[in-house]
Amino acid sequence: MDITSILGLVIGFALIIYGIGFGAMGNFVDVQSLAIVFGGSLAAVIASYPLGKLKSVIRHTGMLLSGKKYDPAVTIDQLVDMAQIARKNGLLALEEKANALDDPFFKQAVMLVVDAMEADKVREMLEGSVDNMAARHEDCAGIWDKAGGYAPAFGMIGTLIGLINMLKGMDVTSGGSSSIGQDMSVALITTFYGCVLANLIYLPIGKKLRIRNEEEILYKQIIIEGVLGIQTGDNPKNLKERLVSFLDTKQQLQILESDSSGGA
Numbered sequence: 001m002d003i004t005s006i007l008g009l010v011i012g013f014a015l016i017i018y019g020i021g022f023g024a025m026g027n028f029v030d031v032q033s034l035a036i037v038f039g040g041s042l043a044a045v046i047a048s049y050p051l052g053k054l055k056s057v058i059r060h061t062g063m064l065l066s067g068k069k070y071d072p073a074v075t076i077d078q079l080v081d082m083a084q085i086a087r088k089n090g091l092l093a094l095e096e097k098a099n100a101l102d103d104p105f106f107k108q109a110v111m112l113v114v115d116a117m118e119a120d121k122v123r124e125m126l127e128g129s130v131d132n133m134a135a136r137h138e139d140c141a142g143i144w145d146k147a148g149g150y151a152p153a154f155g156m157i158g159t160l161i162g163l164i165n166m167l168k169g170m171d172v173t174s175g176g177s178s179s180i181g182q183d184m185s186v187a188l189i190t191t192f193y194g195c196v197l198a199n200l201i202y203l204p205i206g207k208k209l210r211i212r213n214e215e216e217i218l219y220k221q222i223i224i225e226g227v228l229g230i231q232t233g234d235n236p237k238n239l240k241e242r243l244v245s246f247l248d249t250k251q252q253l254q255i256l257e258s259d260s261s262g263g264a
Contacts, residue, residue: 079226155194162187
């Protein structure tokens with residue numbers, strides 16, 4: 001489970017409540033303002049996208065709470081193990097390994113090599129699959145970005161509504177109106193709600209989805225290079241060194257240290 005998304009929300013709301021003050025919390029609760037901002041931004045998103053893309057949002061957003069799904073070190077070890085098997089027993093010996101894999105992409109990549117498809121076609125097919133996946137994920141993250149743009153806009157709409165009601169309700173002869181305070185509260189609280197929804201919920205969700213997308217792309221790039229290396233008969237040690245180079249320096253050191261301790 002990814003604790004950072006929940007932790008960020010908790011810290012953000014805690015700081016806002018602290019800034020407001022517990023005694024003044026009632027001043028920041030307004031159902032009309034919430035309906036304008038949340039309902040308006042939701043309606044705008046629904047109007048902006050077809051139903052098929054909106055349905056995918058719930059499924060893709062579930063990745064936020066699932067935590068980091070892919071472990072590059074484990075994937076590299078699996079590919080190196082397959083490279084050793086292929087050098088000893090040939091590519092056909094990998095069919096059993098492929099059938100034991102749970103990930104459809106990994107299984108497809110290995111089976112393309114087992115079926116002796118040309119390396120250029122294997123790369124083209126697998127990279128095309130990754131590009132299509134990235135486009136779908138970008139569409140999902142883009143929906144949250146749109147919501148993050150709509151929320152402050154509807155906050156401004158609520159501000160205009162409050163100001164218009166205030167001006168309409170003013171009685172010049174009596175010097176004012178008893179509804180000025182309520183109308184001004186709607187005017188200001190909607191802007192507050194729009195900023196909070198956009199910057200604490202909508203935009204962070206879009207950013208986290210892009211990070212998860214980058215992790216999955218890296219995972220699949222490692223698989224593509226790994227199976228192509230297996231197909232060309234690369235030395236398992238050299239293959240591992242090449243695959244490890246896809247990772248950041250910290251991860252590379254961890255894997256190399258693990259290899260050193262295992263060899264010792």
